[in-house]
Amino acid sequence: MKQIFVRPDRCMACKGCETACAVQHSADKTLFSAVLQSPPPMKRLFVEAAEGIRMPVICRHCEDAPCLRACISGCLYRDDHGFVRRRKERCIGCWTCIMLCPFGVITRDREKHIAVKCDRCHRLDVPACVNACPTRALVMAEPEEVAADRRQKAVRAESGG
Amino acid sequence: MNYIIIGGGIAGITAAKAVRRRDAQAEITMISAEKTCPYYRPLIPLLIEKGDADVTYAEDPISEYKINLLQDRVVRVALQERDVVLASGKRPGFDKLLIATGSRPVIPGIEGISGPGIYTLRTVDDALRINAAVQGVKKAAVIGGGFVGIKAALALIRRGIEVIIIEQLGQILSRRLDARGAEIVSEALARRGIKIMTGSPVSRITHDSGRITVRLESGSTTEAGLVVVAAGVRPDIEAFRDSGIKTGRGILVGETLETNVPGIYAAGDVVEFRDLLTGRPCVSGLWSNAEEMGRIAGSNMAGDRIKFEGFLPVMNAADIAGIPLVSAGIIEPVEEGHETVTDDRPGRYRRLVFRGDRLEGALFIGDVRNAGIYVNLIKNRIPLGGLKEKAASGDLQYVHFIKTPQPGRLAV
Numbered sequence: 001m002k003q004i005f006v007r008p009d010r011c012m013a014c015k016g017c018e019t020a021c022a023v024q025h026s027a028d029k030t031l032f033s034a035v036l037q038s039p040p041p042m043k044r045l046f047v048e049a050a051e052g053i054r055m056p057v058i059c060r061h062c063e064d065a066p067c068l069r070a071c072i073s074g075c076l077y078r079d080d081h082g083f084v085r086r087r088k089e090r091c092i093g094c095w096t097c098i099m100l101c102p103f104g105v106i107t108r109d110r111e112k113h114i115a116v117k118c119d120r121c122h123r124l125d126v127p128a129c130v131n132a133c134p135t136r137a138l139v140m141a142e143p144e145e146v147a148a149d150r151r152q153k154a155v156r157a158e159s160g161g
Numbered sequence: 162m163n164y165i166i167i168g169g170g171i172a173g174i175t176a177a178k179a180v181r182r183r184d185a186q187a188e189i190t191m192i193s194a195e196k197t198c199p200y201y202r203p204l205i206p207l208l209i210e211k212g213d214a215d216v217t218y219a220e221d222p223i224s225e226y227k228i229n230l231l232q233d234r235v236v237r238v239a240l241q242e243r244d245v246v247l248a249s250g251k252r253p254g255f256d257k258l259l260i261a262t263g264s265r266p267v268i269p270g271i272e273g274i275s276g277p278g279i280y281t282l283r284t285v286d287d288a289l290r291i292n293a294a295v296q297g298v299k300k301a302a303v304i305g306g307g308f309v310g311i312k313a314a315l316a317l318i319r320r321g322i323e324v325i326i327i328e329q330l331g332q333i334l335s336r337r338l339d340a341r342g343a344e345i346v347s348e349a350l351a352r353r354g355i356k357i358m359t360g361s362p363v364s365r366i367t368h369d370s371g372r373i374t375v376r377l378e379s380g381s382t383t384e385a386g387l388v389v390v391a392a393g394v395r396p397d398i399e400a401f402r403d404s405g406i407k408t409g410r411g412i413l414v415g416e417t418l419e420t421n422v423p424g425i426y427a428a429g430d431v432v433e434f435r436d437l438l439t440g441r442p443c444v445s446g447l448w449s450n451a452e453e454m455g456r457i458a459g460s461n462m463a464g465d466r467i468k469f470e471g472f473l474p475v476m477n478a479a480d481i482a483g484i485p486l487v488s489a490g491i492i493e494p495v496e497e498g499h500e501t502v503t504d505d506r507p508g509r510y511r512r513l514v515f516r517g518d519r520l521e522g523a524l525f526i527g528d529v530r531n532a533g534i535y536v537n538l539i540k541n542r543i544p545l546g547g548l549k550e551k552a553a554s555g556d557l558q559y560v561h562f563i564k565t566p567q568p569g570r571l572a573v
């Protein structure tokens with residue numbers, strides 16, 4: 001199955017992915033109404049920058065997901081596609097998932113008092129963030145393609161190319 | 162292979178799933194002393210507010226993982242016969258056994274602490290009993306200012322009765338909060354109308370036709386129609402004391418979570434094992450640790466050799482009276498050699514405890530964004546290297562752990 005991969009060297013920190021994510025998770029899913037929505041819709045990924053690097057940090061839907069494993073209320077579950085999703089009505093806002101996510105990609109919806117996380121735009125073929133990225137810093141790829149890409153790069157690096 | 166799992170809490174359920182994933186043919190029998198099984202124990206305060214709140218699993222693991230569930234109580238393990246003796250008199254035999262009996266409330270040795278109107282909060286039945294008892298009560302006293310006591314208090318105040326928390330130490334949530342943190346949380350509880358009395362232990366409880374009087378050593382007294390004793394928990398090792406299975410405060414295990422008896426494992430609250438940071442033996446009392454131990458014990462029972470390194474006895478997330486908080490590791494160091502950084506702003510308090518190149522404690526109150534990055538550093542004892550200053554500033558993000566990317570490379 002295709003997964004989202006991040007290519008930090010291409011990221012311009014334009015935050016188009018953040019906006020697209022918030023819009024996708026807004027009531028009407030249009031930029032116009034998302035801007036007017038109060039409270040504003042929440043993004044599920046975060047463009048972060050440090051010295052020499054910029055990149056969107058996304059939920060990995062980890063195979064061994066600490067958030068899912070430790071959920072004390074039965075809210076988080078893995079859907080048929082393998083995505084870690086919420087049964088929203090079960091979230092009690094205990095923040096255990098936030099405590100255990102090593103990527104920092106789960107946040108609080110203060111209004112609804114529930115945890116918010118990436119649902120991988122499970123209804124879309126291509127997630128909104130990937131679709132919005134103008135530099136293709138976010139791409140969909142099979143994990144095997146990435147492994148092959150890495151091998152290729154490694155060979156090129158070794159042979160000085 | 163015949164597996165018996167004693168206890169259907171999160172440790173027992175997770176272990177059963179792990180066994181089933183590795184062994185499709187396994188006979189898995191779970192013995193649960195509780196009639197409601199399995200359920201999300203941390204949700205039971207909801208039952209105090211609303212007797213019919215749903216605390217059960219959305220997808221029933223008992224049928225999904227083909228577990229034979231027996232509602233019964235194990236009274237003894239017979240090592241020679243390799244079977245367990247049940248209260249009903251049945252004696253199912255096992256090849257592999259898991260002790261996942263969890264913990265039970267500590268009842269301090271105080272005169273008058275048992276009797277009508279006095280409850281603990283550990284099980285669905287406990288919560289339902291409290292739910293029923295609130296009717297007609299004007300005031301409740303909660304003995305113990307830990308998380309369970311506070312959650313009981315918050316549930317009771319929502320039922321519209323007066324609530325007072327009595328904590329013998331100088332602050333609530335000791336070990337999990339420092340004095341400033343306790344002050345912030347106490348203020349939030351006070352805003353919800355909960356009274357808190359700290360600094361004096363209960364000396365005696367007297368009963369007078371339904372009216373309960375809690376007397377403190379300081380001399381003050383509190384009258385209540387209902388008392389919840391929430392003075393902590395201890396491993397439930399009753400049935401194993403003289404069995405030949407080694408016990409201390411809890412069931413003693415090695416790194417694979419096997420006890421001294423081959424084929425017999427333990428997981429969850431019942432276990433006594435080492436504190437990840439101090440290396441000293443301790444008990445956990447936490448859901449996430451029980452889940453992890455259950456998974457490792459179950460896998461190992463079915464043939465794996467996964468090692469368990471230990472746990473953090475403090476690793477809590479909560480929302481108390483509208484204030485989110487995360488507390489992990491060592492918050493108030495008692496040993497030398499720790500550096501502490503605090504950051505106290507309106508609406509946000511942080512305390513970070515370092516030892517050399519490692520983070521050993523983190524307290525986030527009011528704003529828990531990225532708390533997981535910090536907890537991960539503590540739990541996995543990751544050397545900070547050049548990131549210590551960044552960590553101390555409280556602004557650490559995931560990106561700080563990424564090395565400068567090579568051009569064209571796909572990073573995950």
Ligand SMILES: Cc1cc2nc3c(=O)[nH]c(=O)nc-3n(C[C@H](O)[C@H](O)[C@H](O)COP(=O)(O)OP(=O)(O)OC[C@H]3O[C@@H](n4cnc5c(N)ncnc54)[C@H](O)[C@@H]3O)c2cc1C
Nearest residue numbers: 168170171172194203234235262263264429430446447448
């Ligand atoms: C109100 C409340 C809120 C909590 N909130 C949190 C939280 O937010 N975060 C957190 O990390 N932890 C929380 N906890 C703690 C958490 O629930 C426990 O750490 C966890 O349930 C431990 O799981 P376990 O499987 O080890 O044991 P348990 O859940 O205690 O399950 C053990 C089971 O074994 C059964 N049993 C015992 N002896 C026998 C016997 N001889 N024969 C048969 N069955 C037996 C018991 O009846 C019980 O059903 C909370 C606890 C309570 C009470």
